[in-house]
Amino acid sequence: MSDASLIDELPGELLMWVLIVSELLVFGAGLIAFMGVRLTDPAGFAEAQSHLYRTGAALNTGVLVTSGFLAARALRWRQAARRGAARLALISAALLGVVFLIIKGAEYAGKAAQGISYETHPFFLFYYLLTGFHAAHVLAGVAILLLVAWRDDPRNIEAGGQFWHMVDLVWILLFPVIYLLG
Amino acid sequence: MPRFFCVRDTHADRLTRAWAGLIALSLASALLTLVPVGPRLVGGGILLLALFKARIILARYLDLERSPAWLRGFTLVLSTFAALIFALYLV
Numbered sequence: 001m002s003d004a005s006l007i008d009e010l011p012g013e014l015l016m017w018v019l020i021v022s023e024l025l026v027f028g029a030g031l032i033a034f035m036g037v038r039l040t041d042p043a044g045f046a047e048a049q050s051h052l053y054r055t056g057a058a059l060n061t062g063v064l065v066t067s068g069f070l071a072a073r074a075l076r077w078r079q080a081a082r083r084g085a086a087r088l089a090l091i092s093a094a095l096l097g098v099v100f101l102i103i104k105g106a107e108y109a110g111k112a113a114q115g116i117s118y119e120t121h122p123f124f125l126f127y128y129l130l131t132g133f134h135a136a137h138v139l140a141g142v143a144i145l146l147l148v149a150w151r152d153d154p155r156n157i158e159a160g161g162q163f164w165h166m167v168d169l170v171w172i173l174l175f176p177v178i179y180l181l182g
Numbered sequence: 183m184p185r186f187f188c189v190r191d192t193h194a195d196r197l198t199r200a201w202a203g204l205i206a207l208s209l210a211s212a213l214l215t216l217v218p219v220g221p222r223l224v225g226g227g228i229l230l231l232a233l234f235k236a237r238i239i240l241a242r243y244l245d246l247e248r249s250p251a252w253l254r255g256f257t258l259v260l261s262t263f264a265a266l267i268f269a270l271y272l273v
Contacts, residue, residue: 035270069201
């Protein structure tokens with residue numbers, strides 16, 4: 001009885017929470033493995049990390065949290081029957097997702113120009129795997145945000161927003177570990 | 183002021199404060215990397231700030247502040263994760 005009540009307390013779609021927990025576990029395991037492999041060559045990992053574009057990644061943090069804010073506001077506006085504002089907020093959130101991908105693409109292009117690939121060092125294998133997998137989620141999130149801007153039932157917007165906040169949350173955990181802990 | 187930018191209800195205010203908090207904590211993380219202190223202190227500070235940001239996203243964006251038991255559970259798991267990452271960083 002009490003278990004059912006606790007489950008009922010979760011806001012939004014239960015299946016979205018299952019997805020959020022699953023994604024956190026996958027990325028969490030990846031980051032723990034990254035830190036574990038780092039123990040075999042801390043100096044090499046620090047040197048490899050110095051090639052990353054930290055400013056762009058920090059900028060992307062601002063881009064994603066602002067996008068998440070807009071997605072959260074969209075739900076409140078839709079619940080208040082302000083459909084136009086909600087749709088505009090969702091489209092703006094999706095556009096910021098595209099900005100994130102452009103900055104990420106520039107970062108990858110910079111690495112390619114330096115001749116850095118996933119084979120260069122184990123650091124870069126994890127870097128490309130984790131940030132690339134996250135970027136794939138951003139791409140999916142942009143499509144979902146645009147879809148719920150079109151099919152703007154409040155439940156759709158809430159589920160789409162939950163996915164987007166999960167993408168935001170993963171980045172908040174991934175960014176310091178990959179880019180800053182040298 | 184255009185209606186789009188109006189912040190009229192308490193929930194909207196809380197969202198706006200959450201966003202401002204996230205931006206402030208992100209700037210603090212960036213500044214922390216420039217502070218001339220030991221890397222271990224910087225690393226711990228960066229992970230702590232990330233934990234604060236994650237909690238804001240869970241509480242405000244994902245609305246878990248309406249369900250304190252779940253928010254506590256997520257916070258506990260993420261704190262354990264951050265502690266494990268920090269321990270691996272210190273080795």
